[in-house]
Amino acid sequence: MPTKEQLTERMAILADEELIDQLRSGHLTEMAAEVARQELDARGTKWEAALAARSPVVAAPGVFDVWLARFLALLSRAWRFPLRAVLGLESFWAVFVFGGVAVFIVEKLLIYGLAELMVLRPTAPYVLPLAYAALVLFALVVAWLSVAFWRTGGSIKTPFWKAAVRALAILCGFIAVFGTMGAARVVQGYLVVPPSVMDVVPRP
Numbered sequence: 001m002p003t004k005e006q007l008t009e010r011m012a013i014l015a016d017e018e019l020i021d022q023l024r025s026g027h028l029t030e031m032a033a034e035v036a037r038q039e040l041d042a043r044g045t046k047w048e049a050a051l052a053a054r055s056p057v058v059a060a061p062g063v064f065d066v067w068l069a070r071f072l073a074l075l076s077r078a079w080r081f082p083l084r085a086v087l088g089l090e091s092f093w094a095v096f097v098f099g100g101v102a103v104f105i106v107e108k109l110l111i112y113g114l115a116e117l118m119v120l121r122p123t124a125p126y127v128l129p130l131a132y133a134a135l136v137l138f139a140l141v142v143a144w145l146s147v148a149f150w151r152t153g154g155s156i157k158t159p160f161w162k163a164a165v166r167a168l169a170i171l172c173g174f175i176a177v178f179g180t181m182g183a184a185r186v187v188q189g190y191l192v193v194p195p196s197v198m199d200v201v202p203r204p
Contacts, residue, residue: 005091005155007035015073016045023047042089043080082144088151092165095152099145106141110134114187131187139180146172 011019011032019036022028028036040047081098084090113134117127146169153165 004031004035007032008039008089009091009094011035011039012077013070013073014039015069016040016043016047018069018073020045020047042084082148085148086144086151088154090148090152092149092152092156095145095148099148103141103145106138110138128188132184135180135184135187138183139176142172142176142179146170146176 014022019040023033023036037047081090081094085095085099114131117131149165149169149172153162153169156162156165
């Protein structure tokens with residue numbers, strides 16, 4: 001029998017109409033029906049009125065329509081994923097995988113972009129603000145991951161693993177604040193050239 005977390009993940013990829021049809025059919029277990037109603041409430045769907053109304057007789061959707069509906073539902077879930085994560089509505093492993101991938105991609109882009117900016121000579125006036133903006137973006141992503149870990153870790157039953165996830169959340173928060181500050185000092189040291197150095201730099 002699937003757990004509530006597994007049911008939540010399955011219901012999250014279904015479109016509103018599919019969830020309402022599942023509720024209307026009466027074939028769901030009590031826990032599955034509760035999860036479906038919670039998912040519809042989280043989306044802000046007025047499912048009570050739709051459930052009370054009779055299901056219209058329509059032709060069976062084609063294969064393309066079914067896949068399109070599932071793709072749009074998946075896209076909608078991906079769009080709402082950051083907010084659902086900080087609200088504790090997503091599972092820890094979903095946050096760990098997708099959040100970790102997001103931080104990895106942002107970090108690699110940040111390192112590549114800063115490396116390209118640091119080799120520019122002479123330094124353009126926009127380079128330093130652009131570098132700081134990139135660091136702020138990285139800090140926001142890691143801070144989001146920290147909050148998401150903390151909120152989703154609250155649903156873990158085992159005390160040891162809950163403490164481990166909370167420690168991971170604190171570590172991410174530490175990196176978001178102090179790691180970004182350290183990186184900003186390094187960037188400033190490379191991009192802000194002292195006047196004494198500028199005096200000896202040969203001009204073209």
